[in-house]
């Protein structure tokens with residue numbers, strides 16, 4: 001049984017804790033920091049985890065520490081705790097490199113992980129750097145582990161995590177369009193979900209075919225799909241997505257993008 005101490009019980013770590021507890025095979029005991037009392041208490045009430053009296057108590061009792069605070073709170077957290085020598089630290093903090101973590105928490109075994117809210121149902125992408133590090137071992141029950149060799153790859157995976165968030169809004173817009181034009185909301189929801197799911201499933205099935213080739217095999221000249229695609233290109237539909245990726249990557253890794 002590994003004791004995982006969580007410093008920063010917030011929106012993301014809440015989903016991770018729920019996913020870890022849901023998965024019977026994860027032999028992990030969870031120790032939670034006390035700040036954000038309501039969330040920590042709700043987790044302790046629903047699940048088998050313990051709210052500790054202080055951040056230092058979390059560290060003292062944990063084998064491995066998971067840091068889930070926002071970047072702006074990281075320095076304050078580092079001042080509050082003294083980690084045990086060689087205690088591994090896993091960070092979900094976006095845009096903070098292992099070098100920066102080492103400056104704050106000293107020389108130790110670091111993992112950076114990135115995931116989505118689907119961790120709650122054990123269906124998240126679990127991007128991990130360094131490849132096969134502690135984060136990959138502990139959080140495999142939360143979804144599909146993608147091991148990333150370099151920190152640049154990891155920062156790029158953060159853009160994929162943002163895409164995951166943007167997809168919700170895209171799906172919403174498409175569902176809304178259907179309902180505004182007379183489709184019952186539940187049917188619109190089912191149709192859009194199913195369209196996305198079958199596109200992903202077929203692309204996985206045709207794994208050796210480039211994805212745009214699969215699209216072009218549907219959007220043949222003169223089809224409605226091709227006409228709509230031309231309009232998406234003309235209106236900057238795809239260019240806007242690339243601009244959003246560039247924008248976030250410039251913020252996350254200004255010296256690497």
Ligand SMILES: NC(=O)c1ccc[n+]([C@@H]2O[C@H](COP(=O)([O-])OP(=O)(O)OC[C@H]3O[C@@H](n4cnc5c(N)ncnc54)[C@H](OP(=O)(O)O)[C@@H]3O)[C@@H](O)[C@H]2O)c1
Nearest residue numbers: 008009010011012035036068069070071073077092093094
């Ligand atoms: N949400 C996502 O989808 C997502 C995705 C990828 C990465 N991330 C990363 O995950 C981290 C957390 O994001 P989030 O959205 O879950 O943020 P959040 O909901 O604000 O959670 C952070 C939690 O940490 C607590 N906290 C702050 N300072 C603390 C301290 N010194 N000791 C103990 N707890 C402390 C906060 O309490 P207060 O509210 O009292 O400040 C809050 O409960 C961020 O670094 C973010 O970059 C998030």
